[in-house]
Amino acid sequence: MVYACEEHVDIALDKIVYEYETFPHLTKIDVENLSTTCEFCENPAVYIVANK
Numbered sequence: 001m002v003y004a005c006e007e008h009v010d011i012a013l014d015k016i017v018y019e020y021e022t023f024p025h026l027t028k029i030d031v032e033n034l035s036t037t038c039e040f041c042e043n044p045a046v047y048i049v050a051n052k
């Protein structure tokens with residue numbers, strides 16, 4: 001799965017589709033959970049994009 005901020009969620013979705021050839025499952029992270037950073041930048045992740 002891929003962690004992404006608001007800005008990079010589209011890239012994360014494309015990455016999952018490309019790598020796993022499946023429709024990605026998008027989950028919004030709880031706002032209080034700021035320990036995870038975006039895979040594509042240094043911002044806190046807002047979404048988890050999973051391949052199942």
Ligand SMILES: [Zn+2]
Pocket residue numbers: 004005006007008038039040041042043
């Ligand atoms: Zn980002």
